[in-house]
Amino acid sequence: MPPAMVCIHHAGELKATDRRRREPARRSCHSTGKVDLVSGSDLYQRLGRHAGTAAIVDDFYRRVLADADLQHYFAGVSMPIQRRHMTAFLITAVGRPETYRGRDLSSAHRGLAVTGSDFEGIAELLGQSLREHEVAEEDVTTVLDRIAALRPQIVQADN
Ligand code: HEM
Incomplete structure (x- = not known):
């Protein structure tokens, strides 16, 4: 099952164990639609x-x-x-x-x-x-x- 989408504003709410399972970076924020280029530097x-x-x-x-x-x-x-x-x-x-x-x-x-x-x-x-x-x-x-x-x-x- 693909990982759930998570935006930069709400990533901090994830438990550490959840965060480890997430795929990296470039997710869009559900509320602003902006692409997150910050949370996962290349x-x-x-x-x-x-x-x-x-x-x-x-x-x-x-x-x-x-x-x-x-x-x-x-x-x-x-x-x-x-x-x-x-x-x-x-x-x-x-x-x-x-x-x-x-x-x-x-x-x-x-x-x-x-x-x-x-x-x-x-x-x-x-x-x-x-x-x-x-x-x-x-x-x-x-x-x-x-x-x-x-x-x-x-x-x-x-x-
Ligand atoms: C090259 C870049 C360096 C970086 C990025 C760096 C980074 C750090 C960081 C993040 C800490 C932890 C600070 C804390 O506990 O609040 C630290 C502590 C320390 N660093 Fe560095 N460091 C560097 C170079 C050096 C060098 C060249 C030495 C000695 C040859 C050194 C010796 C120490 C020691 C002994 C501590 C522990 C101090 C203590 O707990 O009182 N560091 N350093």
Whole structure:
């Protein structure tokens, strides 16, 4: 049976389990007749929607925690929460309005003294995780460009 139509205005009323079963994007709204181009960005679809992005984030933090230069930043950090926040954050960054409820990035990274080279290291590992999940090179570039734009909020060390 095809999934029921749902418009952008009422999608928030669905239970999470219902939402997972829905087909992506470009549904028209029953009340305005407008086509919904917002709720399912194409890039989000190509990352594999929520489940695909969560798998990329899992792989990413496995790499981070195995990296001798980066793992110390995460000592004492709750990784399940971290993975959840990063997944929501990335989904927002690829254009889908998702409910990222974490702190703003400047506050989250204040006091961590993240260096420029560690920022590059994190971006490199994220690129590896995206490629590992067969994300097209053009899309990897798009995601990494958006991440690079966040640099000033994250790198707060002097070097
Ligand atoms: C590259 C872009 C990055 C993005 C998009 C990003 C995103 C995030 C997000 C969404 C959170 C959760 C905020 C919250 O819990 O409210 C977070 C926390 C954190 N990030 Fe990043 N991050 C980035 C780079 C880095 C880098 C380069 C490092 C260190 C090398 C780092 C270390 C951390 C740590 C340790 C936390 C946990 C802080 C805490 O719980 O007190 N992040 N980051």
